[in-house]
Amino acid sequence: MQNLFDIDNGERENLGITKCASCGRLGSPDSPKLLHNGSGGKRILLVGSQPTKKDDETGTLANSSFWTRVELLLRSHNIHMLRDCWIMNSVACHGASPNPKHIECCNPALRKFIDDNNPRLILAFGMDATRALLDWKKDFGGIQKWRGFTIPQSCYVCPMFGELDFHEENEAVNTLFRMDFENALSMYGMEPPQISCKVEVSDDIEYFMDKPVVAFDYETTGLKPDASGHRIVSCSLSDGDRTIAFMLDNRNMERLKTFLVSDVAKVAANMKFEEAWSRVYLGVKVKNWLHDTMLMSHVLDNRRGITSVKFQAYVRYGISDYDSEIAPFLKAEVDNGNAFNRIDEIPVDKLLEYNGMDSFIEYHVYQDQMKEYGI
Ligand code: SF4
Numbered sequence: 001m002q003n004l005f006d007i008d009n010g011e012r013e014n015l016g017i018t019k020c021a022s023c024g025r026l027g028s029p030d031s032p033k034l035l036h037n038g039s040g041g042k043r044i045l046l047v048g049s050q051p052t053k054k055d056d057e058t059g060t061l062a063n064s065s066f067w068t069r070v071e072l073l074l075r076s077h078n079i080h081m082l083r084d085c086w087i088m089n090s091v092a093c094h095g096a097s098p099n100p101k102h103i104e105c106c107n108p109a110l111r112k113f114i115d116d117n118n119p120r121l122i123l124a125f126g127m128d129a130t131r132a133l134l135d136w137k138k139d140f141g142g143i144q145k146w147r148g149f150t151i152p153q154s155c156y157v158c159p160m161f162g163e164l165d166f167h168e169e170n171e172a173v174n175t176l177f178r179m180d181f182e183n184a185l186s187m188y189g190m191e192p193p194q195i196s197c198k199v200e201v202s203d204d205i206e207y208f209m210d211k212p213v214v215a216f217d218y219e220t221t222g223l224k225p226d227a228s229g230h231r232i233v234s235c236s237l238s239d240g241d242r243t244i245a246f247m248l249d250n251r252n253m254e255r256l257k258t259f260l261v262s263d264v265a266k267v268a269a270n271m272k273f274e275e276a277w278s279r280v281y282l283g284v285k286v287k288n289w290l291h292d293t294m295l296m297s298h299v300l301d302n303r304r305g306i307t308s309v310k311f312q313a314y315v316r317y318g319i320s321d322y323d324s325e326i327a328p329f330l331k332a333e334v335d336n337g338n339a340f341n342r343i344d345e346i347p348v349d350k351l352l353e354y355n356g357m358d359s360f361i362e363y364h365v366y367q368d369q370m371k372e373y374g375i
Pocket of ligand 1: 017019020021023024025033091092093102105106
């Protein structure tokens with residue numbers, strides 16, 4: 001068990017504990033600052049919120065009824081908590097509920113431990129642990145949003161309810177916890193998927209005319225096409241193997257329309273958007289819609305905040321934040337569906353890369369959702 005109370009600065013550096021001075025939890029002088037324990041024989045990392053008072057008193061971690069519950073569940077899978085796992089927390093010091101700054105200050109130690117020890121599975125118990133382990137930068141939401149996903153990082157990171165979520169005997173929470181736990185353990189040792197996308201700047205639309213299924217996506221000057229002056233700026237198409245993106249202009253507009261009214265089965269994320277813009281700006285109705293990844297995300301799991309292609313890219317493929325550079329330009333300054341965004345200020349190469357990624361991810365999400373739905 002690593003007790004940070006007595007170690008020198010050099011050793012702190014080695015462990016990644018370098019931001020204690022700016023972390024308010026230094027004001028808990030009685031806390032021995034417990035970093036981790038367990039031998040990690042099976043290289044499973046269990047991450048909770050913070051050491052308990054009893055942890056502080058005993059100098060060991062995981063002294064609570066919650067951790068006993070975890071221990072029993074692990075034992076039912078022949079996993080010994082202290083022998084086979086490592087135990088850590090989002091912060092190493094006991095105190096008030098950790099805030100995002102505490103978690104950020106203590107995070108280098110957790111990240112360093114992961115880099116040095118290369119776990120084969122990580123279970124994140126509760127929101128503090130989830131926040132500490134995931135690099136999702138947008139609307140983080142609560143544990144309800146994250147629990148149950150198995151998110152590919154260097155290994156699978158599996159958020160589930162934590163100590164604070166068990167206020168009272170709540171059978172629903174218990175059942176979900178057990179389900180998430182089983183699901184997480186099924187990912188033990190599995191290699192996370194490696195998918196990478198090369199977006200070609202090309203308007204070779206004809207290449208896709210004999211493909212059975214193609215995902216397509218528009219980038220536009222706003223949310224709704226109806227106000228005068230709005231236009232589709234770029235378009236991308238993907239069949240999962242090849243992804244192209246191009247600026248829409250007079251050289252390719254008619255060819256795009258030919259694709260849209262063809263028999264090729266089509267996939268989009270929020271297809272009513274592509275349909276509306278096709279009708280108003282291009283004057284055609286899209287033929288042969290096959291799949292909408294947003295609608296299917298909702299059918300498969302009706303929680304809020306999880307249906308966007310960006311969120312799906314993260315929880316399914318570990319692809320994070322590919323839109324962060326350009327997202328501010330795609331949002332109008334006023335909250336009005338007819339307003340104009342600043343898409344014309346985005347460098348063309350960045351816009352097409354982003355646009356292509358959307359189609360590529362949509363195609364892969366479509367394929368995965370079909371399997372999950374049993375089609
Ligand atoms: S929580 Fe971590 S960063 Fe903050 S004082 Fe304790 S050991 Fe240092």
